[in-house]
Amino acid sequence: MTNTENTLNAEKTQNLVNLTIDGKPVSVPHGTSVIEAAKKIGSKIPHFCWHPGLSVAGVCRLCMVKIEGNPKLQIGCNTQVTEGMKVETKHQEAKEAQKWALEFHLVNHPLDCPTCDQAGECKLQDYYMQVGRYDSQVNEEKVLKPKALDVGTELILDTERCILCSRCVRFEDQVSKTSSLGIFNRGDHSQIGLIPGRRIEHNYSYNLVDICPVGAFTARDFRFKCRVWFLEKTKTTCPGCSTGCSVSVFGNKMEREYYRLKPEVDHEVNGHWMCDYGRKMYKHCNASARQSVPQKNGTPVDWNRITNELVQELTKARNKKVALVLTPQYTNEEYALVLSSIKQILGTTPTVFIWRPETENPTEFDGVLFRGDHNANTKGLERALSQANIQAEIIRGNIEPLKNANPDLTIVLGPEIEMAYGNIENTLQSLSKLSNVVYFGVTLSDTTKQFSLTVPTKVFVEKNGTYLNYNSMPRKLIANAPVFSQIMGLDDMFAAALQRIEQ
Ligand code: SF4
Numbered sequence: 001m002t003n004t005e006n007t008l009n010a011e012k013t014q015n016l017v018n019l020t021i022d023g024k025p026v027s028v029p030h031g032t033s034v035i036e037a038a039k040k041i042g043s044k045i046p047h048f049c050w051h052p053g054l055s056v057a058g059v060c061r062l063c064m065v066k067i068e069g070n071p072k073l074q075i076g077c078n079t080q081v082t083e084g085m086k087v088e089t090k091h092q093e094a095k096e097a098q099k100w101a102l103e104f105h106l107v108n109h110p111l112d113c114p115t116c117d118q119a120g121e122c123k124l125q126d127y128y129m130q131v132g133r134y135d136s137q138v139n140e141e142k143v144l145k146p147k148a149l150d151v152g153t154e155l156i157l158d159t160e161r162c163i164l165c166s167r168c169v170r171f172e173d174q175v176s177k178t179s180s181l182g183i184f185n186r187g188d189h190s191q192i193g194l195i196p197g198r199r200i201e202h203n204y205s206y207n208l209v210d211i212c213p214v215g216a217f218t219a220r221d222f223r224f225k226c227r228v229w230f231l232e233k234t235k236t237t238c239p240g241c242s243t244g245c246s247v248s249v250f251g252n253k254m255e256r257e258y259y260r261l262k263p264e265v266d267h268e269v270n271g272h273w274m275c276d277y278g279r280k281m282y283k284h285c286n287a288s289a290r291q292s293v294p295q296k297n298g299t300p301v302d303w304n305r306i307t308n309e310l311v312q313e314l315t316k317a318r319n320k321k322v323a324l325v326l327t328p329q330y331t332n333e334e335y336a337l338v339l340s341s342i343k344q345i346l347g348t349t350p351t352v353f354i355w356r357p358e359t360e361n362p363t364e365f366d367g368v369l370f371r372g373d374h375n376a377n378t379k380g381l382e383r384a385l386s387q388a389n390i391q392a393e394i395i396r397g398n399i400e401p402l403k404n405a406n407p408d409l410t411i412v413l414g415p416e417i418e419m420a421y422g423n424i425e426n427t428l429q430s431l432s433k434l435s436n437v438v439y440f441g442v443t444l445s446d447t448t449k450q451f452s453l454t455v456p457t458k459v460f461v462e463k464n465g466t467y468l469n470y471n472s473m474p475r476k477l478i479a480n481a482p483v484f485s486q487i488m489g490l491d492d493m494f495a496a497a498l499q500r501i502e503q
């Protein structure tokens, strides 16, 4: 457990310590560090090596504060609060110390900012403006170190940019527990590097890019793709597995393109981290990966027409056999709406099937965050079916049970994250042999063109709604600016269908 987690637990059970920081009174639990207590009242103490999800190292010496009665400045990250303590984070002595600590960090730092992916999010840049603004007194040549090292499938390491804060070393030791990194040599030749014979090849490697306060670790997936100041972020939930981590999706509105996901702090679910599999969850949202135009027997049709066609298919199927195939990747609200709308239009409940990946181990857990159920809303689908009093049969790859039901009409809500379904093409091929299929899905292929109707669907970044995670905890989706604003959500589509039936 990290210091912050200890503090949060302590807050519930322990006596509070009263102190003042920058003249403001604050009460925090025993064991809280000065840096955390200051955060609580909005006093931001500059820091490089301290991270709330890792143990304290106390190596960067940037977080200097003045404490009344103490002849020397103290580091805020490794000093615990005491009753009646008076802390000044902006005392002239503290400010001088922070300024010179920063200059030491920059002595050997290369002037890479114009080409560095961290520019715009770099703590060296931010702190220079906040507490630096000195005229450099350094005339010596900078120490050169290896750049652009291949340290793992997802990462590139520039050792010259590293300020030796050791966050990455502690992450490898304490979170991923892979211990692949170390700091080697002495003095100004100290250098971050791989332990001989190791590489960073685990499912949490992108967190190293997030926690590195400078641009030493960069992600191959994001390097040189977009300057960060063109990106806007929206907080939402990762749809990659049943954990449901809190994340932000970053997109460039002008380009209508998503570029990356990052974790949001959520102490109840994912703490400070997310997995590398989840980082890919923006790719299927971009235009290059999506169908945007509905199809009737492989011919593009407009949205007005496709809604009419859906109404016609459903009304023709009244008093006939209708199958509804659901995947556990839609929101609770979508399940409730689709189940009730179809029942209302047909006058009866269709036969429901749950389509799950051909091979999966849904109870698997890697001990950190990632779960073997790569569907975000298995629990939500189960609850929706139970509330509607529906018993559903599971199909995996083999659609025999569906074929045996001999439906006159089959409506399929295909998976949003198709890569979770392995060779999805096998199942699509089998579905295409059924007589009359309406398929809702994200991508268009030669196989999906064979369905009677193929309807593009919104993806998680374009939806407001909820999932239930593996623990039945509601996880919230918040719609971002959609890449395809013209795509109708299931809510609008079924609302329009119901309206036409009533007319
Ligand atoms: S690579 Fe980054 S996180 Fe690791 S020690 Fe250097 S600056 Fe810190």
Ligand code: SF4
Pocket (backbone or CB within 6 Å): 238, 239, 240, 241, 242, 243, 244, 245, 270, 274, 275, 276, 277, 278, 279, 369, 370, 371
């Ligand atoms: S653990 Fe699951 S929910 Fe969390 S980031 Fe990874 S894929 Fe997404």
Ligand code: FES
Pocket (backbone or CB within 6 Å): 046, 047, 048, 049, 050, 057, 058, 059, 060, 061, 062, 063, 075, 076, 077, 078
């Ligand atoms: S943050 Fe306190 S010494 Fe680095």
